[in-house]
Amino acid sequence: MSRLWDILKRNTMLIVLILVMILFEILIRWNTNGYGSLFRPTNVTNLINQNGYVVILTCGMLLCILTGGNIDLSIGSIVALVGAIAGVFMVNWGTNIYLSMALCLLIGLGLGAWQAFWVAYIKIPPFITTLSGMLAFRGFAWLILGGLTISAFPPGFSRYFNSFLPGTGTPGENYAFTITVAVVAALALIAIQFWTRLKKIRKHYEVEPMWELLLRLVFGCFVIIATGHLLGRDKGIPVILILLAVVVLVYNFFTMNTVPGRRLYAMGGNEKAARLSGVNTDRLMFFCYANMGFLSALAALICVARFDTANPSAGTNYELDAIGACFIGGASAYGGVGTIFGCIIGAIFMGVLNNGMSLLGMGADWQRTVKGLVLLAAVIFDVLSQKRKRLS
Amino acid sequence: MSGILLEMQGITKTFPGVKALDNVNLRVEDGEIHALVGENGAGKSTLMKVLAGDYPHGDYDGTIIYDGKECRFTGMKDSERLGIVTIHQELALVPNLSIAENMFLGNERGSYFRLDWDQTFQMTTKYLRMVGLDEAPHVLVKDIGVGKQQLVEIAKALAKKVRLLILDEPTASLNDNDSQKLLDLLVELKKGGMTSILISHKLSEVSQIADHITVIRDGTTIETLTRGVDDFSEPRIIRGMVGREMTDRFPKRESHPGDIGLEVRNWTVHHPLYPERKVCDDIDIHVRKGEVVGISGLMGAGRTELAMSVFGRSYGTKISGRILIDGREVALNSVQDAIANKLAYVTEDRKGCGLLLASDIRENTTLANLGRISSRRGVLDKDKEIQLAKVYTDLLSVKCSGIDQLAGNLSGGNQQKVLLSKWMFAEPEVLILDEPTRGIDVGAKYEIYTIINKLVEAKKTVLMISSELPEILGMCDRIYVMSEGRIVGEFTQAEANQEAIMACILSAKPPEKPDVVPIAQGA
Numbered sequence: 001m002s003r004l005w006d007i008l009k010r011n012t013m014l015i016v017l018i019l020v021m022i023l024f025e026i027l028i029r030w031n032t033n034g035y036g037s038l039f040r041p042t043n044v045t046n047l048i049n050q051n052g053y054v055v056i057l058t059c060g061m062l063l064c065i066l067t068g069g070n071i072d073l074s075i076g077s078i079v080a081l082v083g084a085i086a087g088v089f090m091v092n093w094g095t096n097i098y099l100s101m102a103l104c105l106l107i108g109l110g111l112g113a114w115q116a117f118w119v120a121y122i123k124i125p126p127f128i129t130t131l132s133g134m135l136a137f138r139g140f141a142w143l144i145l146g147g148l149t150i151s152a153f154p155p156g157f158s159r160y161f162n163s164f165l166p167g168t169g170t171p172g173e174n175y176a177f178t179i180t181v182a183v184v185a186a187l188a189l190i191a192i193q194f195w196t197r198l199k200k201i202r203k204h205y206e207v208e209p210m211w212e213l214l215l216r217l218v219f220g221c222f223v224i225i226a227t228g229h230l231l232g233r234d235k236g237i238p239v240i241l242i243l244l245a246v247v248v249l250v251y252n253f254f255t256m257n258t259v260p261g262r263r264l265y266a267m268g269g270n271e272k273a274a275r276l277s278g279v280n281t282d283r284l285m286f287f288c289y290a291n292m293g294f295l296s297a298l299a300a301l302i303c304v305a306r307f308d309t310a311n312p313s314a315g316t317n318y319e320l321d322a323i324g325a326c327f328i329g330g331a332s333a334y335g336g337v338g339t340i341f342g343c344i345i346g347a348i349f350m351g352v353l354n355n356g357m358s359l360l361g362m363g364a365d366w367q368r369t370v371k372g373l374v375l376l377a378a379v380i381f382d383v384l385s386q387k388r389k390r391l392s
Numbered sequence: 393m394s395g396i397l398l399e400m401q402g403i404t405k406t407f408p409g410v411k412a413l414d415n416v417n418l419r420v421e422d423g424e425i426h427a428l429v430g431e432n433g434a435g436k437s438t439l440m441k442v443l444a445g446d447y448p449h450g451d452y453d454g455t456i457i458y459d460g461k462e463c464r465f466t467g468m469k470d471s472e473r474l475g476i477v478t479i480h481q482e483l484a485l486v487p488n489l490s491i492a493e494n495m496f497l498g499n500e501r502g503s504y505f506r507l508d509w510d511q512t513f514q515m516t517t518k519y520l521r522m523v524g525l526d527e528a529p530h531v532l533v534k535d536i537g538v539g540k541q542q543l544v545e546i547a548k549a550l551a552k553k554v555r556l557l558i559l560d561e562p563t564a565s566l567n568d569n570d571s572q573k574l575l576d577l578l579v580e581l582k583k584g585g586m587t588s589i590l591i592s593h594k595l596s597e598v599s600q601i602a603d604h605i606t607v608i609r610d611g612t613t614i615e616t617l618t619r620g621v622d623d624f625s626e627p628r629i630i631r632g633m634v635g636r637e638m639t640d641r642f643p644k645r646e647s648h649p650g651d652i653g654l655e656v657r658n659w660t661v662h663h664p665l666y667p668e669r670k671v672c673d674d675i676d677i678h679v680r681k682g683e684v685v686g687i688s689g690l691m692g693a694g695r696t697e698l699a700m701s702v703f704g705r706s707y708g709t710k711i712s713g714r715i716l717i718d719g720r721e722v723a724l725n726s727v728q729d730a731i732a733n734k735l736a737y738v739t740e741d742r743k744g745c746g747l748l749l750a751s752d753i754r755e756n757t758t759l760a761n762l763g764r765i766s767s768r769r770g771v772l773d774k775d776k777e778i779q780l781a782k783v784y785t786d787l788l789s790v791k792c793s794g795i796d797q798l799a800g801n802l803s804g805g806n807q808q809k810v811l812l813s814k815w816m817f818a819e820p821e822v823l824i825l826d827e828p829t830r831g832i833d834v835g836a837k838y839e840i841y842t843i844i845n846k847l848v849e850a851k852k853t854v855l856m857i858s859s860e861l862p863e864i865l866g867m868c869d870r871i872y873v874m875s876e877g878r879i880v881g882e883f884t885q886a887e888a889n890q891e892a893i894m895a896c897i898l899s900a901k902p903p904e905k906p907d908v909v910p911i912a913q914g915a
Binding site (some may be wrong): 199200203204206257258259260261262263265266269271272273274275276277278279280336338 | 726737
C-alpha cells in the first residue's frame with residue numbers, strides 16, 4: 001500500500017494532468033450541450049500540431065535548467081531568425097529544401113554555440129547572454145525580412161511537418177493503419193519492458209513487483225492505443241508526432257542512460273563536487289546551450305511549415321512556454337532535478353490548458369491569467385512537498 | 393558559582409519515527425562553563441534548539457526553568473530577549489558585509505528608517521576590544537580568517553547582552569592556536585559573569601575549561617561530571633559517550649613502505665586572486681606505497697591548496713614544479729588527468745565540494761568513475777551500478793536504509809564514508825585525504841582509520857592532511873610540517889610528538905600572521 005502511495009506521489013503531475021483533462025471535458029460538454037469535447041479526433045490532432053514546438057524546446061530547456069537553474073531567453077528569437085533564413089533560402093532563392101533544412105539546423109547550432117561560448121568559457125551569466133541574444137536575434141530577423149513576411153513555402157518542405165500517415169486513403173484505411181501502428185507500438189513497449197525485466201532476473205538483480213510493471217504497462221498501452229484510435233478517426237498519424245517521439249526518446253535516453261547525462265545532473269546538484277570528480281563542467285554547459293540553439297532551429301522549421309510563413313515576430317514568448325513546461329513538470333529552479341518525461345507532461349499540461357480554455361471560449365486575457373497562476377501554483381506545490389519530504 | 397541559572401527537566405522531543413530526546417535533564421549553574429558532549433546524533437544540537445526556542449513550546453515535552461521562571465519560548469526572539477544566544481557551527485555571518493554591519497544585523501542601532509552608523513561603529517569597536525579582536529569595524533567579514541569570524545560571532549552575542557551563550561562546535565574549523573585563544577576568551581568572559589554551554593568533540597578542550605560536563609548518549613543524559621569531584625580525563629569522558637572503554641583510538645597497522653608512489657618536486661603555487669602571493673613555495677615531498685604520510689600545520693598554511701593544486705591544478709595560478717607517480721613524471725593539467733593517473737583527492741569540505749547532497753548514495757558512489765559502469769560509447773549500465781554501489785556501501789559499512797537514500801540525509805560520519813567509497817570506486821593508487829575525520833564522532837573516526845589501514849595494506853599511497861595532532865601522530869608513518877606555504881619540518885613516527893610538532897610550526901612562523909583568505913572564496 002505504501003508502495004502504491006509512493007507511485008502516486010512520484011506521478012502527482014500526471015494525476016493532476018488527468019484530473020484537469022477530466023475537468024475540462026466536463027466543462028466543455030456542459031458548455032456546448034454535449035457537442036464539443038477535448039477528445040474529439042480533430043482536436044487531438046490540433047493539440048499535437050499546436051504544441052509540437054513546445055515539446056521540442058522543453059527538451060532543450062530542461063538541459064539548460066539542469067546545469068544549475070540556468071535558462072535560455074533567446075529561443076523565441078532564434079525561432080524567428082532561423083524561420084526568416086529558411087524563408088529566404090526556400091522561397092526567395094529556391095535553394096534545395098534538404099540543403100536549406102540542413103543549413104537552418106546548422107545556423108541554429110551556430111547561434112546556440114555563440115551564446116554557449118560566452119556562457120561556458122567566459123562565464124557571462126546565462127540570463128544576460130541570452131537576453132542579449134533575445135534582442136539581437138529578433139532584430140536580425142526583422143533586418144532579414146525587412147519587416148515583411150515570406151510565405152508559400154514549397155510543398156515538398158511542408159509535407160515533412162504537416163502531412164499525415166498513411167497520407168492518401170479512405171477514412172477506413174486511415175483508421176486501420178493508425179490503429180495497427182498503435183498496437184504495434186504498444187506491443188513493442190510490452191516486449192521491451194519484459195525483456196529488461198528478464199535480463200535483470202537472469203543476472204539476479206532486484207526487480208520491481210510484477211503488479212507495478214503491469215500497472216505501468218496497462219496505463220502506457222491505454223494512452224498509446226487511445227491516441228491511435230482518436231488519430232485514426234481523423235486523418236491518421238501526424239508526421240510531426242513521429243518527430244516529437246524521436247526527439248523525446250533520444251533526450252530521455254541521453255539524460256537517463258549516458259555518462260554525460262549523469263554528469264549533467266551531478267553538475268546541477270553540486271558544481272564544485274562535480275568538478276572535483278573529473279566532470280568538465282564548462283564543456284557540459286557549452287553543450288547544453290549549443291544544443292538549445294539546435295533544437296530552436298528545429299522548432300523554427302516546424303513553425304514555419306505549420307503557418308506556411310516566415311514572420312519576424314514568430315516565436316514570441318516561446319521561451320516562456322518552455323520554461324513554464326519545465327517547472328510545471330517538476331524541474332528544480334536550482335538545477336540537478338527534473339526528467340524529460342516530467343517536463344513533457346508539463347508541456348502537455350500547458351497545451352491542454354490553452355486548448356481547453358480556447359474551447360471554452362475564454363479570451364486571451366483570462367488564458368494568460370490562469371496560466372500564470374498555474375505556473376506559480378505548480379512551483380509552490382513542488383516547494384511545499386519538498387519541504388514535507390525533508391521533515392519526515 | 394551562585395545559584396542555578398538554567399534547568400531543563402524531562403525534555404522529550406520526537407520526530408516522526410524517532411525519539412531524538414528522551415527525558416533529558418540539564419542543570420547549568422550561573423557563571424559556569426558547562427560542556428555538553430556526546431556522539432554525533434546523540435541529541436546535543438536538538439537539545440540546544442529546544443532551549444533556544446527553535447522548536448517552540450508545545451513541540452516538545454518537559455519544562456525549561458531559566459532564571460527561576462518557567463519559560464515557554466515561541467521562537468528564537470523570545471530566548472534572545474532573555475539573553476540566550478546560540479552560535480552555530482556554520483557561522484551565520486554575511487561575507488560581503490562589514491564586521492560592524494554583521495555585528496548588529498537584526499539588532500540594528502538607530503531607528504527603523506534611519507541607521508545610526510556612528511553608534512554602530514563605536515559599539516563594534518568596543519565589543520571587538522572585549523573579545524580581543526584587532527580589526528577595524530569596516531573590514532568585510534570575507535576578508536578575515538575563520539578564527540576571527542568566530543570571534544565576531546561572540547562579539548555579536550555580547551552586543552545582544554548575552555547571559556547564556558551556547559556554542560555549537562566553535563573550534564571545529566579552527567587550528568589549535570585560534571582554538572586556544574577562543575577558549576581563553578570564554579574563561580575570561582566567565583570571570584565577567586557570563587554562563588556558557590559548550591558543545592564540542594574536542595575532549596581536551598572540554599576537560600581544560602569546563603566546570604561541569606554533561607554526557608548525552610542516544611537522546612538521554614547519562615551523567616554529569618563535576619570538576620574537582622569526578623575524573624575529567626579523556627578516556628573517562630569517552631567511556632560515558634560510547635558506553636564502553638575506548639582503549640585504543642587508532643587501530644594497529646604493520647607498515648611496510650615500498651617504492652615511492654607519489655613525489656612532488658619544487659612545487660610552487662600562487663594565489664588565484666593575488667598572483668603575487670605564493671601559497672605553496674618550492675615544496676618537495678614524497679610518499680611511499682603502503683605508507684601514510686601526514687601533513688600537519690595551522691589553518692591557512694597551504695595544505696589544502698597544495699593538495700588541490702596537485703590534483704589536476706584545481707586551485708591556484710602560475711603553478712610550477714613536477715609530479716611523479718610511480719617514478720614516472722606526469723602532467724596533471726585537469727582533474728580528468730589526475731583521475732586517469734590514479735590519483736584521488738578526498739575533500740575536507742564534504743558538503744560543499746564532495747557530495748551531491750540531493751542525490752542518492754548510488755549516484756554519489758559512481759560519479760568519479762562513470763566509465764566503470766558504462767559501455768565504451770558512454771551508455772550507463774544501471775544494473776551494474778546498483779550492484780557495485782551496494783558492494784562499496786557494504787565494504788565501508790555505511791549505515792543507511794539502502795543505496796537509494798539521499799546523501800544529505802546521512803549523518804556526518806556516514807557521509808564521510810560515502811565520500812571515501814566514491815573515491816575508492818575510482819580505484820586510485822594514490823589518495824590524498826584532506827581532514828578525513830572532521831566533525832565526526834569517535835566511533836566513526838575509528839572506522840575511517842580502519843579503512844585507511846586497509847588501503848595502506850593494499851599498497852596504496854596515502855597522504856593525509858589533518859589539523860588534529862593526535863590523529864596525525866596516531867595514524868602516520870611520517871609527518872611533514874607545513875607553515876606559510878613551505879615544508880618546515882619532517883618527522884618519523886618515532887621522533888614525532890605534539891610538543892615537537894607545535895614547536896616546529898611556531899618557530900617557523902612569525903607570532904602574528906595575517907590571515908589567509910579561506911579557500912572557498914579564493915577558488
